[in-house]
Amino acid sequence: MQDEEILRVEHLTKRFGGVIAVDNVSFSLQKGEFLGIIGPNGSGKTTLINLITGFVKPTSGKVTFNHTDITGKAPYRIACLGVSRSFQMARAFHKLPAYKNLIVPLYSPRVKRLGGGKYGERDDVAIDLLDDLGFERDSAVPYKAAGSLPHGYLKRLDLARCMALRPDLLILDELFSGMAMSEVAATLPMIEKFNREGLTIVMAEHRLKELFRVTHRVMVLNFGQKIADGTPKEVMSREEVQKAYLGTEVEG
Amino acid sequence: MAEAVRYRKERIDRGIKARTDTIYVLSSFRDMVYLFLPRFLPIILLLLLPFFVKGGYWEKVLFYSCMFALLALSWDFMASVGLVSLGQALFFGVGAYISGGLNHYFKMPIFLTIPIATLGGALFCTLLLFSVLRLRGVYFSMVTLILPLLFAHLIETLDILGGTHGLLSLTPFPSGWLSVYLAIIGVIICLFGFRKLISEDFGLVLRGIKDDDRVVMAGGINIHWYKAQAIFIAGAVGCFAGALMTHYYQFVGRSVFALDYTVLPLAGAVLGGPGSFAGATIGTFILVPLSEVLRALGGLRMALYGVILIAALVILPEGLFHYIERRYHQFERDVRI
Amino acid sequence: MEIVIYGITNSVTLALMAIGFSLTFGISGVPNFAHGAFYLLGGILTWIFINQLGIPYLFSAILSVIIVGLLGFGLYWGLLLRLRGLVVNEVIATLAAAIVIIEVLRYMGFSGFTYVLPEFIKGSVNIGKAWLDYQRIFLVGIGVALIIILYFFTHRTRVGLSFRAIAQNERTAISLGIDSDWTAALSLAFGSALAVVAGLAILPLGSIDTEVGYDILIYALAVGIVGGLESVPGIVLASFILGFCQILVATFFKAQWLTVVTLGAIVLILAVKPSGIFGKYKELEERV
Numbered sequence: 001m002q003d004e005e006i007l008r009v010e011h012l013t014k015r016f017g018g019v020i021a022v023d024n025v026s027f028s029l030q031k032g033e034f035l036g037i038i039g040p041n042g043s044g045k046t047t048l049i050n051l052i053t054g055f056v057k058p059t060s061g062k063v064t065f066n067h068t069d070i071t072g073k074a075p076y077r078i079a080c081l082g083v084s085r086s087f088q089m090a091r092a093f094h095k096l097p098a099y100k101n102l103i104v105p106l107y108s109p110r111v112k113r114l115g116g117g118k119y120g121e122r123d124d125v126a127i128d129l130l131d132d133l134g135f136e137r138d139s140a141v142p143y144k145a146a147g148s149l150p151h152g153y154l155k156r157l158d159l160a161r162c163m164a165l166r167p168d169l170l171i172l173d174e175l176f177s178g179m180a181m182s183e184v185a186a187t188l189p190m191i192e193k194f195n196r197e198g199l200t201i202v203m204a205e206h207r208l209k210e211l212f213r214v215t216h217r218v219m220v221l222n223f224g225q226k227i228a229d230g231t232p233k234e235v236m237s238r239e240e241v242q243k244a245y246l247g248t249e250v251e252g
Numbered sequence: 253m254a255e256a257v258r259y260r261k262e263r264i265d266r267g268i269k270a271r272t273d274t275i276y277v278l279s280s281f282r283d284m285v286y287l288f289l290p291r292f293l294p295i296i297l298l299l300l301l302p303f304f305v306k307g308g309y310w311e312k313v314l315f316y317s318c319m320f321a322l323l324a325l326s327w328d329f330m331a332s333v334g335l336v337s338l339g340q341a342l343f344f345g346v347g348a349y350i351s352g353g354l355n356h357y358f359k360m361p362i363f364l365t366i367p368i369a370t371l372g373g374a375l376f377c378t379l380l381l382f383s384v385l386r387l388r389g390v391y392f393s394m395v396t397l398i399l400p401l402l403f404a405h406l407i408e409t410l411d412i413l414g415g416t417h418g419l420l421s422l423t424p425f426p427s428g429w430l431s432v433y434l435a436i437i438g439v440i441i442c443l444f445g446f447r448k449l450i451s452e453d454f455g456l457v458l459r460g461i462k463d464d465d466r467v468v469m470a471g472g473i474n475i476h477w478y479k480a481q482a483i484f485i486a487g488a489v490g491c492f493a494g495a496l497m498t499h500y501y502q503f504v505g506r507s508v509f510a511l512d513y514t515v516l517p518l519a520g521a522v523l524g525g526p527g528s529f530a531g532a533t534i535g536t537f538i539l540v541p542l543s544e545v546l547r548a549l550g551g552l553r554m555a556l557y558g559v560i561l562i563a564a565l566v567i568l569p570e571g572l573f574h575y576i577e578r579r580y581h582q583f584e585r586d587v588r589i
Numbered sequence: 590m591e592i593v594i595y596g597i598t599n600s601v602t603l604a605l606m607a608i609g610f611s612l613t614f615g616i617s618g619v620p621n622f623a624h625g626a627f628y629l630l631g632g633i634l635t636w637i638f639i640n641q642l643g644i645p646y647l648f649s650a651i652l653s654v655i656i657v658g659l660l661g662f663g664l665y666w667g668l669l670l671r672l673r674g675l676v677v678n679e680v681i682a683t684l685a686a687a688i689v690i691i692e693v694l695r696y697m698g699f700s701g702f703t704y705v706l707p708e709f710i711k712g713s714v715n716i717g718k719a720w721l722d723y724q725r726i727f728l729v730g731i732g733v734a735l736i737i738i739l740y741f742f743t744h745r746t747r748v749g750l751s752f753r754a755i756a757q758n759e760r761t762a763i764s765l766g767i768d769s770d771w772t773a774a775l776s777l778a779f780g781s782a783l784a785v786v787a788g789l790a791i792l793p794l795g796s797i798d799t800e801v802g803y804d805i806l807i808y809a810l811a812v813g814i815v816g817g818l819e820s821v822p823g824i825v826l827a828s829f830i831l832g833f834c835q836i837l838v839a840t841f842f843k844a845q846w847l848t849v850v851t852l853g854a855i856v857l858i859l860a861v862k863p864s865g866i867f868g869k870y871k872e873l874e875e876r877v
């Protein structure tokens with residue numbers, strides 16, 4: 001089970017008009033792995049995630065998940081196969097209570113197939129999930145309108161929404177951006193726990209220090225190209241990587 | 253400088269003590285009345301109304317109001333999925349022509365034409381609009397706006413389905429009661445059914461599509477399929493209204509595709525407050541009788557609906573129903589500050 | 590030969606009907622359902638100016654273009670701005686405005702043979718077997734000129750460029766100091782004025798009937814849906830496709846089939862490429 005390939009990305013390219021947002025990126029992922037994707041702003045991390053999850057159709061290239069070709073498939077199909085993604089700008093149904101936000105993934109064919117979340121039980125399942133992620137069930141938090149929650153909670157709500165789908169592959173797009181230190185510290189162990197339980201996780205992140213605490217493999221993107229792939233230490237000692245990061249620091 | 257005495261409005265919940273989404277703890281008869289009155293009063297009123305207006309001119313108005321209420325409910329249902337239709341006349345006309353056509357050409361009895369028109373019409377409209385669902389934004393509105401107008405042109409120029417004369421002397425309802433009660437029960441079922449449906453998990457998914465379709469897609473849900481279902485449901489309601497109307501008048505002409513059947517329900521729903529279904533019903537039950545009173549205005553009535561629409565949008569965007577609801581659940585009092 | 594000539598005039602007529610609508614929509618994203626109403630209003634205002642106030646034709650025409658343009662501007666400042674942000678309400682409000690205008694005009698009885706605008710240029714010529722009046726040639730001239738002017742306007746002038754900037758990305762445009770409300774109001778004004786120009790070119794060919802208020806809207810939408818709503822080349826192409834199909838069908842079958850062509854084209858395009866031939870509505874990938 002350990003050495004089974006779960007995701008394979010081959011020569012993936014996406015152009016937006018003149019911009020090549022993702023340029024011939026290839027990598028593969030073993031089951032249970034924890035991959036970090038880093039890179040300066042605008043380097044194509046989000047676009048890569050969008051390409052894998054079907055939100056953006058690739059110009060060329062191929063994505064294989066669990067030995068099925070998912071290139072350019074509709075997002076809901078990919079989600080139902082077990083790829084769950086969070087959004088960089090936490091998205092939620094602001095008018096609904098937080099726990100009702102999870103009803104949508106719980107209603108999906110995937111969860112129906114895997115069991116759990118039958119009619120009338122979904123609310124309980126949702127509250128259980130939120131409870132695990134620090135929305136205490138006895139407090140008022142899970143019942144508040146999502147729009148009234150602080151940003152850190154929204155991010156975690158997004159994570160809960162991903163987990164509600166019972167994914168095989170979890171893709172997180174800058175989960176920690178905008179979270180307070182304490183919130184990050186509280187969330188990290190949860191993600192680690194998911195990974196220990198066998199979930200494959202891909203995480204695009206700017207907060208390198210936190211990321212390197214949980215991941216053993218990092219992929220670096222710059223201007224859409226993959227410039228490095230390896231353990232955090234290896235990668236950060238590479239000259240191109242340092243240059244890429246330095247470059248943006250000077251500009252920004 | 254004299255200090256002006258200023259007041260601030262304070263709102264206090266009038267509600268019963270323990271109240272969550274689904275569980276009510278009823279502690280007194282008063283609570284029970286408080287809770288059930290707004291639900292049962294309209295039902296009882298609607299069911300009793302035909303006795304008061306029996307056979308007269310106002311029975312027709314009542315029937316009419318129900319027709320438009322059905323169309324408004326159907327509009328509101330689609331709007332809560334984020335599909336803003338400007339063509340309720342499409343559903344209405346399709347239903348009307350299917351039942352009329354079946355009755356006229358195949359001599360089918362009423363108890364067949366109406367169900368067939370309801371389901372078949374809904375299916376037809378869903379297929380017709382299915383591809384538009386892929387587009388976001390106002391595209392849907394535009395397509396729904398022109399389709400009924402084009403259908404009207406089509407029937408006129410091709411001289412099919414009775415052409416400009418329409419299909420005459422169709423089977424009437426066996427009794428006036430039947431037609432009015434079918435309409436009223438239709439309204440009640442739709443009103444409460446939609447309210448229930450939209451608060452169920454299925455309804456949450458539909459509302460989710462309106463709020464943020466990306467999140468719904470990421471949740472593994474095929475939004476097009478759910479939108480199609482919503483159109484089917486809304487279309488069935490609209491087609492049902494059209495079929496009823498056909499047999500009520502024993503006539504169907506291309507006027508069933510007219511803009512009236514789009515604009516009045518729209519005005520009713522917007523006036524009453526979109527998203528609550530009760531608002532749509534209240535709105536049409538105000539507007540239709542009003543426009544009967546204002547019969548003397550003739551052609552200007554349409555213009556009046558336009559004015560009402562704009563006024564409602566600008567002055568009371570939340571709609572009458574939400575306003576009434578707030579008043580029912582909350583005291584308001586002025587507090588000196 | 591006649592087919593070509595009639596086809597061209599018909600196509601340009603369609604393009605003229607649609608161009609104002611799609612200009613506005615392309616820039617500000619406001620579907621101006623009052624387009625047809627403004628078209629009609631422009632024609633009737635001109636008629637009033639000529640026949641009741643005795644103003645010369647050219648002045649009347651210019652005056653009504655300006656007045657309706659201002660009305661379009663007012664529609665945005667006065668009404669849509671209050672609803673800005675809620676697309677639903679914008680859609681409903683412009684449709685409501687259209688209905689108010691058209692129905693009031695209908696109530697006032699502006700329909701029928703008395704309400705005829707004079708032709709700009711009288712007379713006609715024979716080209717081959719086709720019989721072509723000068724007004725139609727004039728119409729084609731106006732149509733072609735408008736399309737060219739529009740192209741230069743949006744690609745060369747400051748206002749035009751800011752139009753395109755808004756159309757492409759409203760937020761970035763705002764951050765660059767382009768006032769999006771002002772631009773949107775201007776776009777509505779231009780679109781409305783274009784509706785009147787189209788009306789003044791087309792209406793003299795027949796008498797004014799309030800029903801055209803709705804018909805023009807249908808045609809504008811039909812052309813837009815087939816061609817792709819926010820694209821000028823799409824509009825032109827769609828007008829030509831629809832225009833020629835209509836003429837072909839009318840010559841070889843029956844004139845009644847005109848609507849069938851339009852409806853058929855819409856249904857077909859919706860099934861095959863719902864965003865229209867040149868439309869990018871679906872293809873535009875939103876950033877997530």
Ligand SMILES: Nc1ncnc2c1ncn2[C@@H]1O[C@H](COP(=O)(O)OP(=O)(O)OP(=O)(O)O)[C@@H](O)[C@H]1O
Pocket residue numbers: 016019020021039040041042043044045046047048088874875876
């Ligand atoms: N929908 C789009 N249309 C046009 N260009 C886009 C689109 N999405 C992304 N881009 C461009 O693609 C490039 C990569 O963007 P992307 O959002 O993937 O970067 P990122 O690594 O996620 O950056 P950040 O760290 O800021 O989130 C950028 O230049 C961006 O402008």
Ligand SMILES: [Mg+2]
Pocket residue numbers: 045046047088173
């Ligand atoms: Mg990103």
